[in-house]
Amino acid sequence: MPELPEVETVRRGLQPYLEGAVIERVEQRRPDLRFPFPDRFAERLESRRVTAVGRRAKYLTIHLDDGAVVISHLGMSGSWRIEMSGEAVIPGEFHYERSKAAAHDHVVFHLLTASGEHGRVVFNDPRRFGFMLLAEERLLDEHPSLSGLGVEPTGNSLDGELLSSLLRDKRAPLKAALLDQRLIAGLGNIYVCEALWRAGLSPLRSAGTIAGPPDKPDVRAEELATAIREVIFDAIAAGGSSLRDYVHADGSLGYFQHSFSVYDREGEPCLRAGCGGTVERIVQSGRSTFFCAACQR
DNA sequence: ACTAGCCCCTGTCCGC
DNA sequence: TGCGGACAGGGGCTAG
Known part of the structure; x- marks a missing residue:
């Protein structure tokens, strides 16, 4: 479920429970996801307090003390699920109902939250394309997973010139x-299709053709930068898009899927006023692209 | 240095 | 009802 808006939604869902919580125990239920877990992963987290829950592009970062x-x-297909005991902690006791692990629950963090509740956050991932790695905070930006990432579309720097x-x-x-x-970190198949539609640009055109000369950026680059930022902000405000899986850590759904202009709308009419075209689906580098050939040029 | 293509994995849906 | 194939929000690796 994971483009930037969905990951940001997950981050916001986890933050109130994780920040300030002590990780009392970690259940790592298999040796690997996409990659092997780091050596002694569970032990290295146990007894640590979470200081912050961050995000870079589509990566969540859980910072420890x-x-x-x-x-x-x-x-x-990865998701996080919050399960709280709903009871205040009685000192010296450790009790909440132990429900059975669901299919594809791979990691369970057992927490004592900052507000004094016991609970768990569970990472579930049927396809196991997700992963968890460890880094040192002072070297985080140089970690191989993060070091090559481009600009955040949520920041202020993404404009026509950039x-x-x-x-x-x-x-x-x-x-x-x-x-x-x-180049830009955090966009995925949905929001690229949506941003290109908003900007009225064809997904097929060569990327450099909307750049313009260095001293005078093409207005189309300006419009595309604006479209990218707007669609990402709109999607975050809607809690992301829920297609096949739940997005939010509390089990609720995002609703940006109701605002799709082209994604998953093959054969349906283009929604641009006065266009009259039909949304097409093509395949580019193995992934579906949805666009309107009539108004995206 | 680029780009396209394949691969990882499970679940779901659609047509026969 | 069963089965095979296509497809799914990602990204890393390889071969051109």
């Missing part, structure tokens, strides 16, 4: 360039 950081990626410079001389299709995490 000893300077370690858990880097977690949700892959295609986007022009990122796309200039790129001959790859515009859609492929926007999916390249080294």
